[in-house]
Amino acid sequence: xxxxxxxxxxxxSFFLPPAEKKTDKNPNIILIYMDxxxxxxxxxxxxxxxxxxxxxxxxxKGMRFTNFLSAQAVCSASRAALLTGCxxxxxGVSGAYFPNSKVGLSPDEVTIAELLKQKSYKTGAVGKxxxxxxxxxxxxxxGFDSYFGxxxxxxxxxxxxxxxxxxxxxxxxxxLPLILNKDTFALLxxxxxxxxxxKQYTERAISFIEKNxxxxxxxxxxxxxxxxxxxxxxxxxxxxxxxxxxxxxxxxDWSVDTLVHSLDxxxxxxxxxxxxxxxxxxxxxxxxxxxxxxxxxxGKGTTFEGGQRVPxxxxxxxxxxxxxxxxxxxxxxxxxxxxxxLLNLNLPHVKIDGLSILPMLKGALKSPxxxxxxxxxxxxxxxAIRYDQWKLVFKHPGRTYTQHLPGNDGFPGTAxxxxxxxxxxxNLNRDPSELYDVQEAYPEIMDKLNKLAERVRADLGDxxxxxxxxxxxxxxxxx
Amino acid sequence: xxxxxxxxxxxxSFFLPPAEKKTDKNPNIILIYMDxxxxxxxxxxxxxxxxxxxxxxxxxKGMRFTNFLSAQAVCSASRAALLTGCxxxxxGVSGAYFPNSKVGLSPDEVTIAELLKQKSYKTGAVGKxxxxxxxxxxxxxxGFDSYFGxxxxxxxxxxxxxxxxxxxxxxxxxxLPLILNKDTFALLxxxxxxxxxxKQYTERAISFIEKNxxxxxxxxxxxxxxxxxxxxxxxxxxxxxxxxxxxxxxxxDWSVDTLVHSLDxxxxxxxxxxxxxxxxxxxxxxxxxxxxxxxxxxGKGTTFEGGQRVPxxxxxxxxxxxxxxxxxxxxxxxxxxxxxxLLNLNLPHVKIDGLSILPMLKGALKSPxxxxxxxxxxxxxxxAIRYDQWKLVFKHPGRTYTQHLPGNDGFPGTAxxxxxxxxxxxNLNRDPSELYDVQEAYPEIMDKLNKLAERVRADLGDxxxxxxxxxxxxxxxxx
Numbered sequence: 001x002x003x004x005x006x007x008x009x010x011x012x013s014f015f016l017p018p019a020e021k022k023t024d025k026n027p028n029i030i031l032i033y034m035d036x037x038x039x040x041x042x043x044x045x046x047x048x049x050x051x052x053x054x055x056x057x058x059x060x061k062g063m064r065f066t067n068f069l070s071a072q073a074v075c076s077a078s079r080a081a082l083l084t085g086c087x088x089x090x091x092g093v094s095g096a097y098f099p100n101s102k103v104g105l106s107p108d109e110v111t112i113a114e115l116l117k118q119k120s121y122k123t124g125a126v127g128k129x130x131x132x133x134x135x136x137x138x139x140x141x142x143g144f145d146s147y148f149g150x151x152x153x154x155x156x157x158x159x160x161x162x163x164x165x166x167x168x169x170x171x172x173x174x175x176l177p178l179i180l181n182k183d184t185f186a187l188l189x190x191x192x193x194x195x196x197x198x199k200q201y202t203e204r205a206i207s208f209i210e211k212n213x214x215x216x217x218x219x220x221x222x223x224x225x226x227x228x229x230x231x232x233x234x235x236x237x238x239x240x241x242x243x244x245x246x247x248x249x250x251x252x253d254w255s256v257d258t259l260v261h262s263l264d265x266x267x268x269x270x271x272x273x274x275x276x277x278x279x280x281x282x283x284x285x286x287x288x289x290x291x292x293x294x295x296x297x298x299g300k301g302t303t304f305e306g307g308q309r310v311p312x313x314x315x316x317x318x319x320x321x322x323x324x325x326x327x328x329x330x331x332x333x334x335x336x337x338x339x340x341x342l343l344n345l346n347l348p349h350v351k352i353d354g355l356s357i358l359p360m361l362k363g364a365l366k367s368p369x370x371x372x373x374x375x376x377x378x379x380x381x382x383x384a385i386r387y388d389q390w391k392l393v394f395k396h397p398g399r400t401y402t403q404h405l406p407g408n409d410g411f412p413g414t415a416x417x418x419x420x421x422x423x424x425x426x427n428l429n430r431d432p433s434e435l436y437d438v439q440e441a442y443p444e445i446m447d448k449l450n451k452l453a454e455r456v457r458a459d460l461g462d463x464x465x466x467x468x469x470x471x472x473x474x475x476x477x478x479x
Numbered sequence: 480x481x482x483x484x485x486x487x488x489x490x491x492s493f494f495l496p497p498a499e500k501k502t503d504k505n506p507n508i509i510l511i512y513m514d515x516x517x518x519x520x521x522x523x524x525x526x527x528x529x530x531x532x533x534x535x536x537x538x539x540k541g542m543r544f545t546n547f548l549s550a551q552a553v554c555s556a557s558r559a560a561l562l563t564g565c566x567x568x569x570x571g572v573s574g575a576y577f578p579n580s581k582v583g584l585s586p587d588e589v590t591i592a593e594l595l596k597q598k599s600y601k602t603g604a605v606g607k608x609x610x611x612x613x614x615x616x617x618x619x620x621x622g623f624d625s626y627f628g629x630x631x632x633x634x635x636x637x638x639x640x641x642x643x644x645x646x647x648x649x650x651x652x653x654x655l656p657l658i659l660n661k662d663t664f665a666l667l668x669x670x671x672x673x674x675x676x677x678k679q680y681t682e683r684a685i686s687f688i689e690k691n692x693x694x695x696x697x698x699x700x701x702x703x704x705x706x707x708x709x710x711x712x713x714x715x716x717x718x719x720x721x722x723x724x725x726x727x728x729x730x731x732d733w734s735v736d737t738l739v740h741s742l743d744x745x746x747x748x749x750x751x752x753x754x755x756x757x758x759x760x761x762x763x764x765x766x767x768x769x770x771x772x773x774x775x776x777x778g779k780g781t782t783f784e785g786g787q788r789v790p791x792x793x794x795x796x797x798x799x800x801x802x803x804x805x806x807x808x809x810x811x812x813x814x815x816x817x818x819x820x821l822l823n824l825n826l827p828h829v830k831i832d833g834l835s836i837l838p839m840l841k842g843a844l845k846s847p848x849x850x851x852x853x854x855x856x857x858x859x860x861x862x863a864i865r866y867d868q869w870k871l872v873f874k875h876p877g878r879t880y881t882q883h884l885p886g887n888d889g890f891p892g893t894a895x896x897x898x899x900x901x902x903x904x905x906n907l908n909r910d911p912s913e914l915y916d917v918q919e920a921y922p923e924i925m926d927k928l929n930k931l932a933e934r935v936r937a938d939l940g941d942x943x944x945x946x947x948x949x950x951x952x953x954x955x956x957x958x
Contacts, residue, residue, distance in 0.1 A: 040911060043804040045525075046545045049868055049908035051806065060539050060802025066525045242908070288909055295774015295912050323539025323802060325522040327530065389528055389721075402914055429528035429721070430767055432519060433774050433912070435881055 026119050026216040026343055027316065028209075028272040031112070031335070032256065033082065033220070035075070035128055035153075035227035038282030039309045040294020041249060047292065050246035054257035055313065058276065062315030063324045063361060069331040069373055070280050073300055073307035075130050075153055076105075077376075078279040078332065079222070083111040083131070083142075085336025085354035089380050089460050092475030097132055099156055099173050104132015105142065106476030110348040112336055113143030113218060118345045122212040125149065126204045127222035134478045140182055144220070148180050148204045154194055154224045161229065161410040163191040195231040197224045198248075202255040206262045213266050221259075225252060228286050229410055243288055273316040277332060281307045285415040287406030297434040301399045303375035303383040304434055305391075314361055321363035328368045329386065330357055350473065374456050380469075382462040383421075385453050389429035390442075392449040396421055396464055425449070505598055505695040505822055506795065507688075507751040510591070510814070511735065512561065512699070514554070514607055514632075514706035517761030518788045519773020520728060526771065529725035533736035534792065537755065541794030542803045542840060548810040551855055552759040552779055552786035554609050554632055555584075557811065558701070561758075562590040562610070562621075564815025564833035568859050568939050571954030576611055578635055578652050583611015584621065585955030589827040591815055592622030592697060597824045601691040604628065605683045606701035613957045619661055623699070627659050627683045633673055633703045640708065640889040642670040673710040676703045677727075681734040685741045692745050700738075704731060707765050708889055722767055752795040756811060760786045764894040766885030776913040780878045782854035782862040783913055784870075793840055800842040807847045808865065809836055829952060853935050859948075861941040862900075864932050868908035869921075871928040875900055875943055904928070 040046050044056040044064060071081030075096040077088035083105070088094060091109055105111075113123040125139040125147045132138070133151035140147055157176035160166045166173075176188040178200075188194055205221050225231075225248055232239070232247045236254070240246040256276070263269045282291035284299035284306075293299050293306030300307055312330070314320055333354035340347050341356040355369050368388070375384035375391075377398070384393040400419040407413040424437035425446060431438075439446050456462075461469025519525050523535040523543060550560030554575040556567035562584070567573060570588055584590075592602040603625045604618040611617070612630035619626055636655035639645045645652075655667040657679075667673055684700050704710075704727055711718070711726045715733070719725040735755070742748045761770035763778035763785075772778050772785030779786055791809070793799055812833035819826050820835040834848050847867070854863035854870075856877070863872040879898040886892040903916035904925060910917075918925050935941075940948025 043545070043806050044543075046806075046911065048546055048806050048911070051804070053804075056804045057802065064523075066522070067527055245909075288906075290909075292909060292911055323536065325530070325532075325535045327522050327525075327527050405915060405917070405920075408920070427767075430724075430769075430771060432525065432527070432771055436884060438884070441884075441887070 025271055026121070028217045028219075028268060029116070029121075029339060030219045030221065030259065030272060030274045032259075032274065032276045033079070033127070033222040034252070034276075034278040035222070035224055036280065036283050036291065036300055037226055037278035037311065038291035038293045038299065039296055039306070039311055040292035041226070041282070042311050045311050046294050047249070049242045050240045050249050052249060052253040054253045054260065055276065058256065058260070058274065058315045059313045061317060061322050062274075062313055063320050063326050065312035065314070065330055066325060066327045067329050068277065068310060068312035068326075069308045069329075070278065070310050071331055071333050072376055073280040073302055074377070075128075075279055079130055080105045080109075082279075082332045082335065083113070083220075084109050085333050085352045087333065087353045087374060087376065087460060089376050089472070090351065090353065091473050093131075094379050097130060097152060099133055099152060101132050101134065102477060102479050104134060104137030104476045104478075106474065107136060107141050108476070109473070111143045112339060113139075113220070115143075115336065115340060115345055115348075116218045116343070117143055119216065119343055122215045122217040123220075124205075124208040124212070124217065125220045125222070126201050126208065127220075128153065128224050128227075129222070132476060135182060136478055137476055138179075138182070146181060146208065148178075148185070149201065149222065150176060150178055150188070150197075150224060153227055154188075154197070155228055157188065159190065159229075161412070191229055191231055194224070194229060196233050197231070198251050198255055199233045202258055205259060209259075209262055209266065209268070213268060223252065223255070226291055228283060228289050230289050245289055245291070270318055273314065273319070275312070275314055275335060277312040278310040281310065284401040285406050285412045286410070287408045287413060289408075289410050290406065295433060298399070299401055301377070303377050303393070303398070305428070305432070308375065316361075320361050324363060326360055328360065328365070329370045329373060329388070330360070331370065331373060334370065351471065372452065374460065376460070379463055380461050381464045382453060382457060382460070383464070385449055385456065386428075387449055387452060389427050390445050390449060391426045391428055391434070392439075392446070392453070393421060393424045393426065393434070394453070394464060395423045504750055505600070507696045507698070507747060508595070508600075508818060509698045509700065509738065509751060509753045510561075511738075511753065511755045512558070512606070512701040513731070513755075513757040514701070514703055515759065515762050515770065515779055516705055516757035516790065517770035517772045517778065518775055518785070518790055519771035520705070520761070521790050524790050525773050526728070528721045529719045529728050531728060531732040533732045533739065534755065537735065537739070537753065537794045538792045540796060540801050541753075541792055542799050542805055544791035544793070544809055545804060545806045546808050547756065547789060547791035548787045548808075548852055549757065549759050549789050550810055550812050552781055553856070554607075554758055557758040558609055559584045559588075561811045561814065562592070562699075563588050564812050564831045566812065566832045566853060566855065566939060568855050568951070569830065569832065570952050572610075573858050576609060576631060578612055578631060580611050580613065581956060581958050583613060583616030583955045583957075585953065586615060586620050587955070588952070589829075590622045591818060592618075592699065594622075594815065594819060594824055594827075595697045595822070596622055598695065598822055601694045601696040602699075603684075603687040603691070603696065604699045604701070605680050605687065606699075607632065607703050607706075608701070611955060614661060615957055616955055617658075617661070625660060625687065627657075627664070628680065628701065629655055629657055629667070629676075629703060632706055633667075633676070634707055636667065638669065638708075640891070670708055670710055673703070673708060675712050676710070677730050677734055678712045681737055684738060688738075688741055688745065688747070692747060702731065702734070705770055707762060707768050709768050724768055724770070749797055752793065752798070754791070754793050754814060756791040757789040760789065763880040764885050764891045765889070766887045766892060768887075768889050769885065774912060777878070778880055780856070782856050782872070782877070784907070784911070787854065795840075799840050803842060805839055807839065807844070808849045808852060808867070809839070810849065810852060813849065830950065851931065853939065855939070857942065859940050859942045861932060861936060861939070861943060864928055864935065865907075866928055866931060868906050869924050869928060870905045870907055870913070871918075871925070871932070872900060872903045872905065872913070873932070873943060874902045
């Protein structure tokens with residue numbers, strides 16, 4: 001009778017619902033990571049003056065998150081966290097690496113790309129890397145089969161805001177290279193050379209998808225924009241009549257639209273999850289060349305919500321409920337364990353801080369998954385801590401944009417870096433803008449959060465209180 | 480050949496697309512108007528701590544507005560504007576009417592109910608009225624066939640915040656009546672008597688729909704909640720575990736869900752437009768019993784965006800594009816002329832300030848319809864003016880909630896009413912929270928807005944500059 005088995009299985013599979021069959025195949029994952037895109041920069045998050053219809057459509061057909069945090073409000077730290085599922089200081093990563101950095105994300109850390117290799121995913125990175133520009137830290141040594149992009153931020157070059165050669169400290173920085181796999185593909189000498197980055201990234205992303213359409217693939221598309229200096233391709237110049245930032249957001253939206261259409265064209269839509277989010281809030285100091293925190297306090301480089309609350313859209317037709325809103329506390333570090341659970345992969349043998357939000361994505365959530373979050377900044381300062389709606393901000397010196405006029409047209413304003421923020425307790429459910437310090441009214445909450453902070457400090461350390469911490473993993477180093 | 484005409488028309492209509500046929504029948508209109516619901520109080524607008532899935536669904540299947548203003552940030556004025564399509568000061572309406580008011584919305588003004596009577600709509604008002612409690616100003620004298628609700632705000636009664644008899648000026652106010660058509664249906668003596676208001680309104684609304692399911696109808700459902708004192712029915716007590724305001728938002732969401740299901744059950748969904756919005760921003764002074772302005776500055780009773788920017792969802796399956804976002808400047812006064820255009824009705828022979836947004840609702844919009852908005856408060860003070868993204872705030876004394884701790888559990892905090900706000904120019908596209916005064920950087924915009932303000936003052940008057948205005952219509956009066 002055994003010879004009938006293939007036939008019987010075919011008959012059985014014929015009667016299985018098609019959706020079930022589809023999820024048998026490992027889904028493709030596209031992770032779109034923006035640079036300095038603020039919470040308020042998409043129409044579906046309240047942006048005014050331009051529209052992002054493709055991203056709004058993604059949201060209206062997927063799940064839109066309103067309580068989603070980047071792990072740290074600065075480039076390298078936030079990227080290290082995204083790709084590993086850990087608070088960046090657990091791996092010794094902080095700040096934004098400069099060119100010719102001796103340190104970077106340790107190759108011993110398991111990235112999402114390496115995680116997915118357990119199931120033989122084809123992995124491609126396109127865009128800004130910023131986890132160390134020495135080859136040992138670069139994408140091809142961190143689980144990616146291919147790479148196209150710039151190794152760090154697009155303002156790390158010997159060019160001034162207005163395109164003139166830099167006269168300040170920047171003049172010692174090398175010309176910005178565009179890398180293809182391991183080699184320099186082009187040198188970006190002028191602002192004009194940055195104009196096509198969004199378009200080029202998009203084209204490379206689509207080539208990667210087309211090339212790997214038969215394998216499950218992981219595409220990490222980390223746009224350079226809207227980090228300053230902002231620039232658009234010819235087609236989007238004066239596209240909106242509302243200034244360069246609005247034009248740029250239209251080009252970013254075009255990029256997403258083009259990707260989605262490519263998936264449709266290749267018949268991959270039903271088997272691909274798209275995740276869209278940002279590395280931190282807007283660099284408000286750049287005024288009309290910066291995004292908006294959408295009403296949250298402060299922006300990039302701060303532990304106020306404007307620095308870390310970012311847009312997040314998860315889109316997977318047929319799996320993630322259409323038009324749903326998630327307002328549970330979630331973070332970029334949750335993506336790593338979510339993919340691990342989705343694909344039944346082994347987690348690394350080191351501590352992971354993220355929590356799988358798979359039940360949430362499937363719409364079957366009854367209670368919150370994440371209740372705590374630790375807001376670190378500087379080298380290793382625990383500036384704030386969160387438990388449910390409560391956010392306790394510790395006394396710390398920090399960047400402030402308020403009461404200082406931002407710059408214009410690419411020139412920065414003056415945002416003090418050491419404003420003495422006092423300790424304060426905020427109820428983010430009732431006071432999203434962190435205006436009202438209620439520590440006196442809630443002594444029991446203060447007690448709970450202070451105890452939690454002690455536990456966090458003992459684990460991850462805290463330069464504000466001089467606690468060393470333990471269990472910190474060594475940073476990657478070439479020396 | 481003429482005798483063949485009916486037959487030919489039947490043949491032609493058979494080949495017309497069904498959508499076209501459906502719009503031949505005048506659609507039902509349901510206008511849900513909340514009291515003190517802030518911009519940030521629905522999940523789809525970023526509310527945390529509770530969910531509003533029915534309203535989120537309405538938004539994801541309809542059009543959600545992010546740049547939508549109530550005409551004035553206080554009860555009576557905003558309602559007069561909503562129902563007539565005019566700035567309230569054009570009709571002499573300002574503030575919030577007290578019990579036994581000698582003045583009210585003039586019966587000579589044409590309300591939406593009277594407008595729709597041109598096409599024999601059945602009209603019902605359920606909920607808070609607040610346009611004068613003398614019978615000459617009440618719903619049955621303003622175009623409504625039926626009425627069930629309270630005549631003014633639910634805190635206008637001789638009861639203190641904690642439910643005890645008032646010891647202050649409130650003790651001279653009569654017991655709060657619940658009115659059925661023209662008669663007192665019940666007296667609301669205690670906080671407990673307010674607990675079933677949301678439920679009762681919902682049941683009355685559904686009865687109205689069932690009774691009029693064969694006629695085109697207009698239902699104006701003006702909830703009493705979440706205006707203080709807030710209260711929920713038994714089913715929603717401790718529903719969320721996140722406090723009374725969260726429980727109340729769940730009951731409001733239930734109410735919307737129940738209405739939508741009733742339309743489905745009666746086969747009316749495809750031919751009914753639902754509009755959901757609010758009269759003004761949150762009364763922040765009430766702390767955990769108030770909503771949230773979602774990051775906008777200040778709240779109810781102010782001309783900052785927190786006072787006037789409100790959620791707005793327009794839902795009409797098959798006509799309004801699903802999952803769309805409108806971020807063009809729009810206002811409650813635009814609803815009146817939109818309905819007039821939709822149904823081809825004659826506008827009143829007096830000036831109407833609203834502009835039809837019908838092309839926007841049909842998704843066929845190329846350019847903004849409304850570019851100006853005038854922010855009035857107090858008796859007749861032009862406190863701010865808007866042109867596109869620019870908002871010029873004039874020097875004025877005003878209410879401020881910031882830096883003053885709000886109250887708790889129904890007790891108010893102390894919000895000064897006369898803070899001396901200076902003149903400031905804000906770019907709302909880049910600075911949604913009105914933080915950065917940029918008047919020095921944009922002299923030409925200042926000039927344009929100041930000229931616009933002169934024109935507005937000459938028309939509607941301005942107590943701040945002592946301009947009388949002209950063409951103001953007389954307020955309704957019983958003496």
